[in-house]
Amino acid sequence: xxxxxxxxxxxxxxxxxxxxxxxxxxxxxxxxxxxxxxxxxxxxxxxxxxxxxxxxxxxxxxxxxxxxxxxxxxxxxxxxxxxxxxxxxxxxxxxxxxxxxxxxxxxxxxxxxxxxxxxxxxxxxxxxxxxxxxxxxxxxxxxxxxxxxxxxxxxxxxxxxxxxxxxxxxxxxxxxxxxxxxxxxxxxxxxxx
Amino acid sequence: xxxxxxxxxxxxxxxxxxxxxxxxxxxxxxxxxxxxxxxxxxxxxxxxxxxxxxxxxxxxxxxxxxxxxxxxxxxxxxxxxxxxxxxxxxxxxxxxxxxxxxx
Numbered sequence: 001x002x003x004x005x006x007x008x009x010x011x012x013x014x015x016x017x018x019x020x021x022x023x024x025x026x027x028x029x030x031x032x033x034x035x036x037x038x039x040x041x042x043x044x045x046x047x048x049x050x051x052x053x054x055x056x057x058x059x060x061x062x063x064x065x066x067x068x069x070x071x072x073x074x075x076x077x078x079x080x081x082x083x084x085x086x087x088x089x090x091x092x093x094x095x096x097x098x099x100x101x102x103x104x105x106x107x108x109x110x111x112x113x114x115x116x117x118x119x120x121x122x123x124x125x126x127x128x129x130x131x132x133x134x135x136x137x138x139x140x141x142x143x144x145x146x147x148x149x150x151x152x153x154x155x156x157x158x159x160x161x162x163x164x165x166x167x168x169x170x171x172x173x174x175x176x177x178x179x180x181x182x183x184x185x186x187x188x189x190x191x192x193x
Numbered sequence: 194x195x196x197x198x199x200x201x202x203x204x205x206x207x208x209x210x211x212x213x214x215x216x217x218x219x220x221x222x223x224x225x226x227x228x229x230x231x232x233x234x235x236x237x238x239x240x241x242x243x244x245x246x247x248x249x250x251x252x253x254x255x256x257x258x259x260x261x262x263x264x265x266x267x268x269x270x271x272x273x274x275x276x277x278x279x280x281x282x283x284x285x286x287x288x289x290x291x292x293x294x295x296x
Contacts, residue, residue: 028218028237031260035219038258051232059238067245184242 003033006047013057017064025060058087059184066180078173085180095183103172110165117158124151203231203239205282208267208275211249217262240265248274 001009007026014022029050036046050056062084069077082100128147131137137144206225210216216224218240222233243249248271253261267275 025237025241028263029234031263032219032222032233032237034259035262049226049232050234053234055232056234056238059235060241063238063242063245 001044001047001053003043003047006033006050006053009053010057013054014060017061021064058084062088062180062184066177066184069180070177073170073173078176081177081180085183088183099179100176107165107169107172110161110168114158114161114165117161118155119158121151121154121156121158124148124154126151202282203229203235204243205275205278207236207239207243208248208271209279211265211267212272212275215264215266217254217264221265243271247271 007029010029011022011026014025017025032050033043033046037043062081065077065081065084069081071077082097086097125148128144128151132141132144203225206229207221210221210224218237221240222236225231225236226233240249244251244265248268250266250268251263252266254264256262
């Protein structure tokens with residue numbers, strides 16, 4: 001591979017990055033190659049020593065997306081960060097995706113339970129309220145009133161689930177970022193020499 | 194040397210070198226690759242990450258031999274992290290040596 005191929009492969013792999021970032025990164029490598037040539041090394045040898053541009057690009061993309069996810073609390077940013085980190089090696093799919101999906105499923109389940117409780121509570125309240133006005137049920141008015149309060153209780157309980165779930169999700173988000181950064185430190189990123 | 198060892202230790206080596214003096218990219222790469230066999234291209238993403246996390250800053254300095262060079266300098270947090278990682282590594286390798294030597 002020569003300098004032109006190396007840099008164009010790098011540019012292509014990183015085309016989705018902000019222009020400023022991309023230009024800075026390319027300049028780093030251009031300068032490196034230039035200095036190496038001035039010191040008397042051969043271009044091909046310098047490029048070979050740098051390693052595979054695709055592997056380098058994967059590393060840069062993972063770092064970039066994790067930083068973006070940290071800056072802005074967003075599901076899309078998180079998805080990109082997880083995807084880019086997985087892209088660093090097949091081995092990591094188990095380490096990263098497994099726990100991530102499991103916890104995501106739990107959070108979703110908790111939300112569904114919360115929402116179901118709220119709906120159930122509303123239904124109980126509504127039914128009891130309506131029955132209050134039907135003559136046939138006059139005899140059990142105390143029970144119906146009790147039912148209304150019970151329904152309200154269920155709504156509150158369900159709401160706690162949903163609200164608690166929101167804060168739990170935020171905590172999970174922060175923990176995932178920490179976990180992805182940890183992965184960057186220990187996973188394979190370069191070719192064997 | 195195993196690749197997985199290298200990856201985590203590379204950060205430590207970079208920080209340690211910068212503790213002694215400011216380096217420009219090429220200089221840092223050749224200094225490290227003298228002792229450890231690595232893909233030299235991976236140092237630059239590492240330096241970017243260290244800069245994003247606030248452990249390192251950069252500045253330009255004129256050079257007689259060509260265009261101005263980008264120098265990397267350790268921040269206060271960087272010095273702290275360097276000392277922490279060094280201590281961790283020394284402790285870790287001491288323990289591993291004990292196991293290997295069967296003490």
